[in-house]
Amino acid sequence: MEQGGQHEGPPLDAEVRTPAPASTRGPARRTLRRQLAVSFGVVGALGILLCGVLLLLVASVGSALDTVQEDAESTRLALGLSLAVREQYIHEAHTILEGNATHLHHHDRWVRRAQEGATELEGRAPSAAAGRARRVAEASADLDAVFAERIVPAAMAGDEEAVRTAHGEAENLARRAQAEADALVAALDQRVAVVHDQALARSRLALGISVLGTLMQVFVSALLFARLRRSLVRPLRSLTAAAAAVSAGRESVELQSGARGEVATVAVAFEAMRSQLQRRGQELVRAERMAALGELAQAVAGAIREPCDRVRDELHAMRSRPAYEDMRGELDILSEEVEACHRIVDDLLAWAQAPELAREEQDVAEVIHSAVERFRSTELGRAIELEADAESCSLWLDAVRVRQVLANLLRNASRASPGGSVRVEGHLAENDRYRVSVTDDGPGVPPEQLPRLFEPFYTGHQGTGLGLAVCHGIVAAHGGAIFAEVRSEGGLSVSFELPRRPTS
Incomplete structure (x- = not known):
């Protein structure tokens, strides 16, 4: 299955180990x-x-x-x-x-x-x-x-x-x-x-x-002073030292236990702040990595496209010449490989460049059914049993991009369950978003691989590892979210949600 990268990016090595505040242990809470x-x-x-x-x-x-x-x-x-x-x-x-x-x-x-x-x-x-x-x-x-x-x-x-x-x-x-x-x-x-x-x-x-x-x-x-010192002064000193350590750039800090009441609340707030800073740092690092990788991918794709175009044109000319009639089979194989290279280049460019959306208010059910019918006519679509059930709902979306997402998901699902069945469902979720799910009955993926499915260039089977990364970028550009889960009865379900109204 063609897979891609997780949106959050790789975790940082920094860790703050915060013991659970005493005020949260049991009903006898002391402020x-x-x-x-x-x-x-x-x-x-x-x-x-x-x-x-x-x-x-x-x-x-x-x-x-x-x-x-x-x-x-x-x-x-x-x-x-x-x-x-x-x-x-x-x-x-x-x-x-x-x-x-x-x-x-x-x-x-x-x-x-x-x-x-x-x-x-x-x-x-x-x-x-x-x-x-x-x-x-x-x-x-x-x-x-x-x-x-x-x-x-x-x-x-x-x-x-x-x-x-x-x-x-x-x-x-x-x-x-x-x-x-x-x-x-x-x-x-x-x-x-x-x-x-x-x-x-x-x-x-x-x-x-x-x-x-x-x-x-x-x-x-x-005795009371020692107790207050243990439950008030020491935790405050620990918080002060932790704040100074975080300010100095040291991210592995251990908060002292024993905090109660308001001090425990401050410790929880500090941990939440530190976690948020850590997440933002991770996002910043990932964004910088993805930006550098995108620039590299765009440069590589641009450098490969021109020779691929020349090779494709030359192969097309050779196939029309009688002198190469007895090499037509080999030329067809070379043409297919060149087309595969073109698809890789297109995937690289699609992932490296931020998708530009042309949104219009449309019935998402019609977009889903049109994407399913188009895929049904392909070789992969004819090899599986494909079902679609979509609830009608008006959304502001880019129909071309959404069909591209569905085509990638259907391609992955059909490759994961050759000769099996794939089901596409669409319905309005409880959070006022529209959810589209593509489910197959294949072997699924190991649970430890789920966090890396949307990571660029990560692939568990065949493909470039960019398909789901491209899907992630398109869905994120719509203000939505995409995720995957292993079904208990077998197979994998990849779902994405789109907001009913365009986000700012």
Whole structure:
């Protein structure tokens, strides 16, 4: 089968190996915004939790210090109460010893202080301490009553026995009041010490939690930074290096994996851009190669055509001369070979020169049927079973060029399936294009040869390898596309599509 070159041309050696972005693996897609939100959220939550715990501990320490301060004030009042009871008894003793009323004023002042201190302690101190303060006040009041009602009158009267009896009772009351006052001071001192120790322990706990929380925040922040660096900074650096490498002309670049979310989107966009640049580079290289090859083919065809024309004319003249009558068979063979050379030259020129189209609006079905009927009358057409079924549709096309494409395809199909059947079908495709397919029942072609079918000078069987390349050029000039596929039931189907309206 006569074959030709693929439109895209040979692939370049450049390759960028881009791992699949993590955001495309599975439903748990994480965008950069979400990563940043989670990272700052975790650090912020740890900070808020740490601040909350520290605030609670500070409040607890403050409350303990307030309690210490209140208990210290209560202790001061308890000491004052103990002093007042002692001074009260001392002034009573002076009154007994001196036997006059010179100390009554001082005695009454300390009694008032004892009562006032006890009253203030009852409202400030805890319940147990308040009870002791109340008992001290009661003992002080009883002591004052004994002093005023019994000791003072007896001392003024000089009744020593009565004074001695009343003094013994007053001494017991003073000892009881002093004992209660001392016990009150000791209890308050112990309470102050306990609360102070608690405040100190809570302060140390707050300091430890603060240090531990700070270290934990630093550790978590370092982990989050490492994660962000792996999923954000490294991919961005890889993209930057890849962009610099592509700008410098190095086309084999490997993008680092681990990108997620928006960074993965940028990586995909970069890969798409690089692929597009690579394709355009391939197209440019192919265009340059094809242009150079076309110029060479045109020059070769022009150089061969003139001697071929002279040989053909000379052979035609020799066949008409009687002297060469006995060489007519050899001359016929030479004429056929010269005609084959002419066809090669025509194919070279047809491929090397951009086809000029003379488009008119025509029914493509009529063009197809006319091309089929013309081929049916040829030797190759008579050797096969040829069928045609074309849907009527008006297209802007060059009928001569389209018939040339069909003639090439029919020639290839008939050579691939001698004595077999070839079918031509035409119908309007879904993409608003008209598709024409030429299908044979021959052996087909190996799948690995399909990409090279439209490559110039590539031929798997016989021919110059320009037929399908010429078809490709004509179809491309119409703004269409041509492709081939191996049929599952055997044979090859070559199809081309033409737009319903001319493209710019």
